[in-house]
Each structure stands twice: as C-alpha cells, then as structure tokens.
Amino acid sequence: MTAPLDQRTARNIVEGRHGDPFSVLGQHTLPDGSQCVRVFYPNVDRVEVLARDSGMLLAVLDPVEGAPGMYDGILPGIAGRYDYRLRLSRGNDSWEEEDAYAFGTVLGEIDEYLLGEGTHGQLWRALGAHLTSYAGTSGVHFAVWAPNAARVSVVGNFNEWDGRRHVMRRRGPTGIWEIFVPGVAEGALYKFELLDANGMLLPLKADPVGFGAELPPNTASVVRDLGQHWWMDNGWMATRWHKHRIDQPISIYEVHLESWRRVPEEDGRPLTYREHAEHLVRYAADMGFTHIELTPISEYPFGGSWGYQPVGLYAPTSRFGTPEDFRALVEAAHGAGLGLIIDWVPGHFPTDSHGLARFDGSALYEHSDPKEGYHPDWNTLVYNYGRTEVANFLIANARYWLEEFHIDGLRVDAVASMLYRDYSRKDGEWIPNQHGGRENLEAIAFLRHMNEQVYAAHPDIMTLAEESTAFPGVSAPTDTGGLGFGFKWNMGWMNDTLRYMGEDPINRKYHHDKMTFGLHYAFSENFVLPLSHDEVVHGKGSLLSRMPGDDWQKFANLRAYFGFMYGHPGKKLMFMGGEFGQWEEWNHNRSLDWHLLEQEPHKGMQRLVRDLNTLYRGTPALYQLDSKAEGFRWIDGGNAAESIFSWVRMGDEGEAPVLVVSNFTPVTRHGYRIGVPLSGHWDERLNTDAPLYGGSGQGNPGGVTATADSAHGCAYSIEITVPPLATVFFQLSGGE
Template identity: 75%
Template sequence: MTLIDPGTADEITSGRHGDPFSVLGLHGQPDGTLVARVFRPGAEGAQVLDANGKRVATLEPVSDGLFAGPIPRRKTRFPYRLRFTRGPDTWEEGDPYAFGPVLGEIDEYLLGEGTHGSLWDALGAHVRIHDGVSGVHFAVWAPNARRVSVVGGFNDWDGRRHVMRRRGQTGVHEIFIPDLGEGAVYKYEIMGASGEVMPLKADPVGFGAELPPATASVVRDLDGYDWRDGDWMAARGAAHRIDKPISVYEVHLESWRRVPEDGNRSLTYREHAEQLVGYAADMGFTHIELTPISEYPFGGSWGYQPVGLFAPTSRFGTPEDFRAMVDAAHAAGLGVIIDWVPGHFPSDAHGLARFDGTALYEHADPKEGYHPDWNTLVYNYGRTEVRNFLISNAKFWAEEYHIDGLRVDAVASMLYRDYSRKEGEWVPNEHGGRENLEAISFLRQMNEQVYAACPDIMTIAEESTAFPGVSAPTDHGGLGFGFKWNMGWMNDTLRYMAEDPINRKYHHDKMTFGLHYAFSENFVLPLSHDEVVHGKGSLLGRMPGDDWQRFANLRAYFGFMWGHPGKKLLFMGGEFAQPREWNHESSLDWHLLEYGSHKGMQNLVRDLNALYRATPALYEKDSKPEGFRWIDGGNASDSIFVWLREGAEGSAPVLIVANFTPVTRTGYRVGVPQAGYWVEKLNTDAEGYGGSNQGNGGGRASDPVPAHGCDQSLEMTVPPLATVFFELSQG
C-alpha cells in the first residue's frame, strides 16, 4: 500500500502544500481501509490513540516528521489523539486535521458577500469546544494567499505545522487547534500567490496583543464578563440627545497619571477605573474620551496608527481589565467615548500592509493608497470586504465593550481625494471631482449600521472642512454622524485669545463668526490634544500678559466656551492650566494643584460643568438658532460680548457677559428681555478661581431703562478678563 505520494509528502514537509486537510488526518482509501497521516517535526515515532487512550495504530516514518499508516479494523473516522516519542520523551497532542470546519454555510455566504454583520464572531481566534474537544478556532481573510498557517510557541513558530483550510471562494482560511487556550501567542505565516513567504502577520481581528514592542497576537476569550451596567445601558440613549448636556474630558491613558515610585509606569486599566473615573466624575464631566485604545505599535502615534483594531492595547492590561474600566465609568454616571481610526493604518510589516502579498486592505496605487501626512496607508473603501471589516469593528466596540461613542478621526482626510496632495498626486473620482465617493458611501453605511445595531450611542466626526451635512441623517443626504467637532470655532477663538487685549478690537469677528454657522451641524466645541502639541504650547501658554492676566484670560475663555452653543470637550491638563506643552511620555503636572491659580482653574472647570448640567438654557437648544440671541455682539471697542441662552418653555434664560480686556467696567448697562432679578450664577473673576473678586453682589435687578433694543436693562460691574453668567430668578 502506498501510504502517501512522494511528491505530496515533499510538499507537506516543505510547507508548500496548499490543502493539507486533503492529506493529513484520517482518510478512507479506495479499498475501504482507513489511513492516518501525521506531520510532527521533531518526533521520531507516532501512534494513534482512541478516545480511551488505547493505542490503535503505530505509524511508519515517511520522511522527517511525517508519519503514515493504516488503521486496523477501522473504516470510518473516529475521535483520536496522537502520541509522539523522541528518544526517552513521550507526549500527546490532539490532531488539528481530525476536525471538520467550524464556520457554517451562512458564515461562508456572508463572508463571501462581505456583509457579515458580526465579523468578529467568525474571524479571529476563539476559545471554544469543537466536537467535544477544547481548543482555539482561528480564521483569517487572505484571498490571494497560496498558504496560510497559524504559528506560535505551541508549534515552534513552524509554518509547516498548522496550515489552514481554505473556505471556498470566501478568501477565508480556518483551523481548529485542540489543546490551546486563553493566552496563547500567535501570528499568521502567509505564502503569497507566487510562493514568497510574507513577514509574520498579527491577526487583523485578534482580540489581544503582546505588550509592545512585541507584535504578536494573543488569544483572548471575550465570553464570560459579568457586566453590571444594566441601568446605565438602559438610560444612556437619553443622555446622548442633542438637547442634553455633554461635557467630555479627553484623555491619553498613558500620560494622564504615572506612578513615579514604580518606575514611572502608567496606570493600569483597573487603576484608571478608580482614579480617572473618580476624578472625571468629581469634575462634573459627562463623558471620558480616550485617544485610540486599539493596539498600536508606536507610542509616539498616541494610538492614531493602530494595527490591532479589535484589541484593546495591552499597555494597561487585558480586555477584561478594560471592560472593568468601562463598567466603573458607567457606575459613576460617565459615558466612555473612544477615538476610532478608519482613515489610515501604518505600514508596519506585521500589520495589514500587503497582508496576503497583495494590496488587500489598501489601494494598490499610492496616489490613492498612501497618506503623505502620516506616512501611512489608506483603506480601500470601495472594497466590500474592507468596508465590512471596518464597520464590524465599529459595532464590535459598542457591542462587546459597551462603548458609548465613537469619535471618528481625520474624517476630512477621508472625504477628499486631494487631501494634502499636490496636483498630479491624486486620482479624481469617476466624475472628475475631488470628493472620495467611496469613503463618503462608507461613512454613511457605517453610521447607518452602527446606529441600527446600537441606537443609543453616538458617533462624532472630527471634520475640519465645510463639507455639508456631516451630522445630518443619511436619508436627508448627510453623512449620518450624531455630532461634529467645530474646528473653525476652535481655530478662530484661539487666535483671538492669543492677541494682546489692546489689539482684540481688530479681531472681534473671530469670536462672533462661529454663530453664523453654529446651528448648521450638531457641534462639539473641542479644545483637544491637537491644540497642545507640536510647538503650539499649552492653552495657558497661548494667553498674553503677565501671570495673573494669562490665568484670567483662560478663565474668561472657558466661560465663553461653556456659555457658547455646542457640546464641550477639554483635553486633560487644560482643566488646571498646565503651563507646559503636553508630552505623551510623562505624567500631567499634578503637583501644580498645590498652587492657588491652578487649583482655582480646576475649581472653575468643575463649577462650569455643574452650572452647565444644571441649567437647561445652556444646552436644550444647542442646535437651534432660537436658543441663542445676541444682546450686544458688536462692541469691538470694549471687546465685550453679551448674549442670551434660552432653553425649552419654562426654563429660565441665561445672560452671559464676557469682557476680554483687563479693564473693569463699572456702571455698565446691558439690555435684558425680561424684567426681574438676574442672579449672578458664576463669575470667572471670583476669588475662589484666582480672580480679583469683582462682581455684582449676587445679582442685579432690572431697571425700566431701554438698552440694546430691550425695554429692561441691568446696570452691572463687568470684571476684567472675565465671563459672568446671570440667570433670571424664577422666584
């Protein structure tokens, strides 16, 4: 009997055989006998054992590590294990080629179509019981590969050992490896169509990763976490409406707070669950936003060049630890938003770049597939499988980790084919235009599917152009985001604040221009990490004047921001006026809170959040023009801005007066639409914030003196470099 064809044996032992499932394992022969073939490099002998551990057959060595032999008195497949020997050593293993496919016909159909709604349930590495045996099922998309193998310490990183089964025309390869479990370290070895072996690849849908700079994937079992946030999940949709207060604390976990006495390490997820969550809740924020936590190789990218989109970075712990942090945030009444990066990916050899030897996830043409700003690669949004991969990832974070929002990074770079490209360096769309029609279609589809799966979360676009309808519904021609960052407001107002007060009268429009378009989108006002890096300095460092004036300027600016229509976002450190530029490699300067000016700034931000959340007029009509009214928006000579915020019927109106000169205005008259007593609810010049404590003794009663087109007015003191909030008393 010929147990194996010599040519086939050579292909198996050299790792060139593309379908070892047709060779290895148990196979019936034309004469009705059953033959076993096993490849185990390093073994000198091999036996087949039945389910009771009884020897069924001893196999003959065919070539180095390859064994074969007939199975006496057996004509059909049966459960078995393998016993190997090498010198005096003996060990047992399960045979991966004894198991049939795990993915079903529906999975195969949806994978082939590129419409699998829960891609992570099919692909990746899953701890499971298959045919009564415990192990790990691996599945990966590599349609142009000649061979795909799982490699790791469990097989000496030998790509000949666990060659995967190709699933029809889906491009997916899968294998069930018995005896493996949680914590196994692995990669994929891929042989391209022309026979070249690629650099080892991390799993695109892997749920865990090694601690950088190591780059392998790690098997993580996502089942079994005991979520305790049922009340939060049931109610969070109401907190994400455009007529609710949303104040976001943006955080880079690696540098928020470090532990000097322990090698200056970063906090773990579970330490953040206690310290960060407790701090953000005490400060009155409604949400924490995390810079990208998907696994990323280069710390200097702050997470914006991710490789493992389905794996929370191992820098701070395990997936279970990350879930515990989200759970703790929800218990404290805080939502968790993550920055999500579908716009580009790094070209690291272990990542998605030329994954199966071809431009699989990216465009082949560098005019479309290369991003000059970040030296990264651009996803091919026109490929159905790539869209499925990205949209499934967005849903994954919402469904598996209870994430409350996705802030989508660099949307502008996705929308335009000529973004940061010179003439001749980009490819026009099919109509000859600059819009990236495939990316636009992808973003719409992403928002539709994410909101269909989790209607109570929110998606937020970082979009810096005037592209219309970013936060409009897709059935109205929009992109379908819940909110959009107002980058124009941020740029204009920061430029204004950097001016010496004596020159601000010439730049008055920078503070008012945003109101011309403030209600065209559902805006978030962002003072993000991007404003305190790359030589821009800190927020405090941008303020002019001596020390007192710089702090006063920033306090007034925060007051202006919290009184302005739009949700709020502040990057960590800004809340206590860290004077130096943010450095991702070191902790925030928490020791500064020993000083009154910094502590005062922190007190102010806490009180602004409290006032904002308790005052419907400051948020209920954020996206409606009837919620805002200029009382005096044209006083450029004094650099004073006065406006009114109004909420739904029955809520008290709020008057905001902002003075951006160091001159105290006494006897200053401001028109108000209603007679009554206007309570001074917050004054950024208060002594507790580090100010000069000039104010209005708790409030002012209106006089029947016309001003600013109103029949009533208040005569007040407007403190220097300060913003003051007045609310009409309902008593």
C-alpha cells in the same frame, strides 16, 4: 504500510507549500476501504495513534521515505472513521496531543455566505481566534481573510512558530482560511504565516481580528476569551439613550491613558485599566464631566502616534491590561454615571510589516495605487472603502466596541482626510473620482453606511466626527443626504477663538470677528466645541502658556475663555491638563503635572471648570437648544472697541434664560448697561473673576434687577460691573 504518497505532495507538505493539507493529513479512506492516518511532526522520533476514549493503541505510524517529519500508517480493520489522538515521543519524553487534521470545519454556511458578501455585522464572531470546544475537545478556532494567499498557517508558542505544522483550510471562493487547533488555551501567542500567490513567504502577520496583543514592541496576537464578563451596568445601558440627545448636556474629558497619571514610585509606569477605573473615573465624575473620551486604545505599535496609527483594531492595547481589564474601566465609568467614548481610526493604518499592509501579498485592505492608498501626512495607508470586505471589516469593528465593551460613543478621527481624494496632496498626486471631482465617493458611502449600521443596532449611542472642512451635513441624517453622525467637532470655532485669545488684549479689537464668526454657522450642525489634544502639541504650547500677559493675566484669560466656551452654543470637550492650567505642552511620555495643584492659581482653575460643569449641567438654557438658532440671541456682539461680548441663551418654554457677558480686556467696567429681554431679577450664577478661582473679586454679588431702560434693542436693561478678563453668567430668577 499505506499506499505511497506522491513525492511532490509529500515534499510540499514538508516544505509548507501545500495549499490544502487537509486533503493529505489526518484520517483518510483508501481505495480498498482501509483507514489511513498521516501526520506531520518534525523533531519527534515516534508517533502512535490511540483510541481517544480508551487510550488503546491503534497503530504505530511509519516515517514517510523522503519526507522528514511525515508519518503514516493503516488503522486496524475497516470499521470506518476512528476518534483518535496521538502519542508523540522524542528521546525519553512522550506526550499526547490531538491531531488538528482530525477535525472538520467550524464556520457555518451562513457565516461563510455573509463573509463572502461583505455583510457580516458581527464579523469578529466568525474571524479571529476563538476559544471553543469541538467534539468534546477544547482548543482555539482560528480564521482569517487572505483571498490571494497560496497558503496560510497559524504559528505560535504552541507549535514552535513552525508554519508547516498548522496550515489552514481554505473555504472556497470567500478567501477565508480556518483551522481548529486543539489544546491551545487563553494567553497563547500567535501570528499568521502566509505565502503570496507566487509562493513567496511574507513577514509574519498579526491577526487583523485579534482580540489581544503582546506588549509593544513585541507584535504577536494573544488568544483572549471575550465571553467571560458578566456586565453589571444594566441601569446605565437602559437610560443612556437620554444622555446622548442633542438637547442634553454633554461635557467630555479627553484623556490619553498613558500620560494622564503615572506612578513615580514604580519608574513612572502608567496606570493600568483597573487603576484608571478607580482614579480617572472618580476624578472625571468629581469634575462634573458627563463623558470620558479616550485617544485610540486599539493596539498600536508606536507610542508616539498616541494610538492614531493602530494595527490591532479589535485588540484593546495591552499597555494597560487585558480586554477584561478594559471592560472593568468601562463598567466603572458607567457606575459613576459617566459615558465612555473612544477615538476610532478608520481613516488610515500604518505600514508596519506585521500589520495589514499587503496582508496576503496583495493590496488587500489598501489601494494598490499610492495616489489613492497612501497618506503623505502620516506615512500611512488608506483603506479601500469601495471593497465590500474592507468596509465590512471596519463597520463590524465599530459594532464590536459597542457590543463587546459597551462603549457609548465613537469619535471618528480625520474624517476630512477620508472625504477628499486631494487631501494634503498636490496636483498630480491624486486621482479624481468617476465624475472628475475631488470627493471620495467610496469613503462618503462608507461613512453613511457605518452610521446607519451602528445607529440601527444601537440607537442609544453617539458618533462624532472630527471634520475640519465645510462638507455639508456631517451630522445630518443620511436619508437627507447627510453623513449621519450624531455630532461634529467645530474645528473652525476652536481655531478662530484660540487665535483671538493669543492676541494681546490691546489688539483684540482688531480681531473681534474671530469670536463672533462661529455664530454664523453654529446651528448648521450638531457641534461639539473641542479644546483637544491637537491644540497642546507640536510646539503650540499649553492653553495656559498661549495666553498673553503676566501670570495673573494668563490665568484670567484662560478662565474667561473657558467661561466663553461654556456659554457658547455647542457641547463641550476639554483635553486633560487644561482643567487645572497645565503650564507645559503635553508630552505623551510623562504624566500631567499634578503637583501644580499645590498652587492656588491652578486649584482655582480646577474649581472653575468643576463649577462650570455644574452650572452647565444644571441649567437647561445652556444646552437644550444648542443646535437651534432660537436658543441664542446676541445682546451685543459688536463691541469691538471694548472687546466685550454679551448674549442670551434660552431653553425650552418655561426655562429661565441666561445672560453671558465676556470681557477680554484687563479693564474693569463699572456701571455698564446691558439690554436684557425680560424684566426681573438676574442672579449672578458664576463669575470667572471670583477670588475662589484666583480672580480679583470684581462682580455683582446677589445679582441685579432689570429696569425699564431700553438698551441694545431690548425693552429692559441691567447695570453691572464687568470684571477684567472675565466671563459672567446671569440667570433670570423673577418675572415681570
């Protein structure tokens, strides 16, 4: 028999209230030098200690009186510490296990220091659940940050979800808890069970740094091995830096994986990651896009949030497969010459009890005051960006997607909601900053630091901000006071131009400025022109259904608008379904209406978008100077009476300029004279009114030659036919 345990200590172990079970369980040296082993295994009848290598029986442990499930015993001799394992029996069954309390710490001093300091750039390699080997024994190392918890346990299908079985070791003042659990393998389900500072049991928590999750509505984390992929995209990774420059063509296809395409023969299930790797990648490449952008794929419990309320920031959603399956999608995109961008949500998180909300019983990730820590628009919580550990958690997550999954870009959601403390709040519902202002200084500092960190580690990627205010310098370098993003979504352009397009053509002359106003600030940021998912939901209707007129005019309007967009300065983004004229508003619960492509108007729309992408990518004047005023010149931006817009796009020296003419009335204009900056022949490169696209066939086949007749302030001009509800592209092919 061993020296008797203090009854309170034994009771705390049995009740799962002991904050440091490693000081009690496992092997310990007693005052007389003998070796004692103590274990806690409820629901077993017998516990034996075996020598790990030889299997020799070292001791049969005795039940501890008054502490059901606890066993202890003295090992033979005083030969020092033993390498041992356990043989457990219940009735006629017996099995062998390693004792988790026989193993020491895994986290090193450097990890602990960086975690405590909040500067661990690869935090996910220290925290989370990692398959590893300890002293020749395979298992999983679990680690989690919970500084205000009185006790943290890992529970799962490997210990009957019993929080008393694997209580973790606290690592000093950092608030990190860890344990190596032998025998746990990939695919194991787990959560963390915590007692708050007052000893109250909290709801079971998913791992904040978990790499996998159960299929919703189940909420457990899943052990996943991140180290098994051999990447085959070296060619892409070596050259992608060039594809993300502001002087390169960027045309993004935005996709919600769950509703892009479904399998009707299998109850309408969504495609898997690997099926998307085949079908989505081939389609986007064929359509001429340069990038695919995915709505958030971090694990999210509520499908109706489309991923914008994530719980598992480090876990690709299990709806479509495993992390390894998601890597296959990324790799397929790269193999087809496509970049892959994901929407990233550091702006808020949901209140689900298994998530980050009051994770250790305190406002750990969020602010305690709802005036700072609650989003009324989305019923979500706001991260405490001023806490170094929280900022580290988020910035490391950004790097995680770039490094573990070779993601090419992060589009940061809801940046405006992060920048301002009064966002969507009434007077009295928000707290001013230290200077009395409305700016969220901590969030601003976080965004700058995030961009600095990810670009320093991966200068060949891009970050994009969804930001809808006039906050200055969103895409300016941080050393000049900017936020450091590579690009900013031009929400003002989107809102203004869609309002204009929704007007009946007869009234458009009264709203002419909505199409021209964007050029007043077009070069203040590195802009992306987004026709995103937000424009085809919540009763807004699809892009096609929002166009005025009969069916022919609706298609013509949308074709003309797409032409206007591709001729306008700024990179391009189009949400799925828009490219073939989806009639119905987007529904995340069902597939796009691919059957519409059996109808010629929809096929024509699809051909147009494909050809616009081809023209755009192959015409430097349409992208090289996107962010510079010298790349754009109005020819006539003031013809409100006829709702005609004309302008020239220019590239670097030596590149042929492009003339773009948009007519937003159903009236064909014959003999229409337009000034051009240079003499020579102007080829008609693309006409959205071409019969191939479903148009009326009005245009200028073969192009036109400029004459020395001045117009619109230009020494030369051309006389053209301007098709109805159409955009036409001309490019200079001959010099003077």
